[in-house]
Amino acid sequence: MKSDSMALETMRHSAAHVMAAAVRRLYPDALFDIGPSTADGFYYDFDLKHRLTAEDFPAIEAEMAKIIAEDLPFCREEKSRSDVMEMMSARGQCYKLERLADIPEGEAISLYHSGDFTDLCRGPHVARTGDIKAFKLLSVAGAYFRGDEKNRMMQRLYGTAFLSREDLDAFLKMREEARARDHRMLGRDLDLFSIQEAVGPGLVHWHPKGARIRATIEEFWRREHYRAGYELIYTPHIGRANLWETSGHLGFYGENMYAPMEVDEQRYYIKPMNCPFHIQIYKSHKRSYRELPIRWAELGTVYRYERAGVLHGLMRVRGFTQDDAHIYCTEEQVEEEVRECVRFAIAMWKVFGFEDISAYLATRPEKAVGDPGRWEVAQRSLKQALEAEGIAYELDEGGGAFYGPKIDIKVRDAIGREWQVSTVQFDFNLPERFEMVYTGSDGQEHRPYMVHRALLGSLERFFGILIEHYAGAFPLWLAPVQAVLIPVSDKVAAAAQTLAGKLRAEDFRVQVDSRPEKIGAKIRDAQMQKIPYMLVLGGREVENGTVSVRSRLEGDLGSMPLEALMEKLNAERHVALKQDEPSGTA
């Protein structure tokens, strides 16, 4: 397995060389940067006059196929720095010269030759170009030299390669699958949400069906928070400039904040964060150690200016609602509080069908505020929480924010993609800036520990992930329309309305499709809208007091009495929610 992945990486890197060689044959003026393998393929960065587009791919692929058919050997050659420098200068390969300068003095400098193509490269490579089994070019995009936006923009050509044709086909099929469940497309087709030019980019409209799902999520979220010992609060959407000066956001987050509005000669900013408001509630009166831990949660809507190029459907927006909470506690309580946060996050994700959960632990960076002893306490608690809950994690040493260490939790969706979602982070900055204190049992003032945490992240992004995870086919408890009633003819239309009324009285979300269409057409529409159940009602059913039930997944289930249907639906909608059991997160 390990050696397989090594072999794959090596082959992809070699494929990048072959692609570069092909580009050189087709565009002799091309300057080369680097061409590494990536998680699912490879790329190579070029600087060339011709603007590459997907239309150029067939020609490049054909040239690559030719090079592979030539079955050229990859030959390694070590050379002196000056020799390589001379060679690259002669060819005008300025990017290669810069890369050469990066190689530390004393380290071996190697070239790889394959036919007439030579590249400065550490290797390793496959033995011959013919070892590249299956490849395909995927896309072209701009990329800054060395990833720095101050540098020149290169043309990055992406491709992928696999050890077999079957693997490549499987990969392409998976890509197709990911495209088919794109939340932007499903959001429109299932009438869940929209983002409109007339209103502005990154601003989300939740249509009735999307809103119904959101309301269901929010109800569940609130109930679980109360059960877990949180209090819920509401705070304003704007606040005076002075508040943001105290918090420091105007200084270090100002670029992401919207311009202020002036009211009564005071400047007000729309909030990019909820924290200062939560802190103000904390500071509304003197706090005792007896009140701690304090856990306050809010579905807090914030607005952040995100650069135009980064917006993406629901995944990256400019206005969004965080499922935010802040915990204020004593040092003794830190460990337990952090562990509860992690436990709560895991429980939450499992309810929504995400089972594969892992994490990053990011620790103290070079530049940091706060007492190192407190950082130590915080980091230890985060580590212990992950280990106690059995969550696999990667350590990102020095990757924390300047104000505190954090855990980021990631989940894998139904088609294996990872999403970074929940976060638990300490803050040693805001309690100082706002001079937050509590009175201890010793009668002295102490600084509380402060933890920010979001379980779902933002409702918008969470919704996007959820749509793609379920491919729009939501489980019964989330489905905006749980069942559609299909009267066979007008003769039973009234009976259908009566039945719908009975189901609504039991909190089922049902609609009646009374259009003068054939049953087949109504079934088809319901299937395409991914409605879990279709209830066909005709003379037979009305006479017997039954309904004919069709499941979205299993097809025709035959007739059953109304009571049996309700029982079935009830059992199914309560599976995830476990409504009558304690949540186990308190």
Place this chain on the structure above:
RNA sequence: GCCAACGUAGCUCAGCUGGCAGAGCAUCGCAUUCGUAAUGCGACGGUCAUCAGUUCGAAUCUGAUCGUUGGCUCCA
């Protein structure tokens, strides 16, 4: 913000080197009253993203703006 591509009816798309704006689906109307993935006929629907320019004439060519997409950078 940067590089590139794109923007024609609610949706998916056609519209050739500049010469009358099109189809399917959806919507609406009429007929059909139907038994588990598309009933038939008809109608409505567009400042061709916006604004300038070139031209006798622009959906088509040029520029700017807005927006979208794929990446880069960012993601306190």
